[in-house]
Amino acid sequence: MRYLFSLIFFVMLALPSVSQIVVGNVDINKADSVRIIEVLIAEKLSRKSVNVFVDFGQKSNFRSGYLDNNSDNQRIIDPETKKEIRFTSASALLNFMEINNWEHYDTAVVRDKSEQSFYYYFRKRIK
Template sequence: MKHFFMPIVLALISLPTFGQLFVGKVDIDKSDSIKVIEVMIAEKMSNKYVDVYIDFGQKSNFKAGSIDNNPDDQRITDSTTGKPVRFKSTADVLNFLEAHNWDHYDSVIIADRGERLFYYYLRKK
């Protein structure tokens, strides 16, 4: 009975978070006005995780040089804890976004002094 009950409980726990992709406090999957996103991934050679920032047209983005620019508003966050999701590689980020029905259509890579910046452009499927 325990072997039957446990998978059902785990499946039910994961249901509320499926299909939700939060950037800051905005669920970009549910917003009809967000069609395209720009993803900047910074890979530092000395870091074991990559830094991921998403621009969907919000006030706070990685190009805005204003004093009230908040990088937490640009990060993918866990819908239950509100904490930023950590990714180990660029492929990890792209697989995560593909699983959330975002389709990659263009990219740019810039290398500068031990850091690589990847810009990926994705649209909703």
């Protein structure tokens, strides 16, 4: 019986686990209505991290200007500490999303006078 329990325990450890991705107060991994998300990465040359904003169809998105636009509702939050997760690069974000069961399928680049913005589009992998 002990061997059977040990076998089941190690099989459960080997299964891929999916953590939470919390944007504002919403766990987008568990939200059935969220299938596609748009992630804006605004890079600034003098920063050690990038600014990441997620639009999953919430009321205020980053294209709506600054009218009723709360950027805290667009940030990826660590569910344990309730603090924003900082990414050092776009690659760090892409790896984070892929590990958490989101598939990258398109990218758009917008160049402004002083900065570049990258829009990454992800779709939830169907299990």
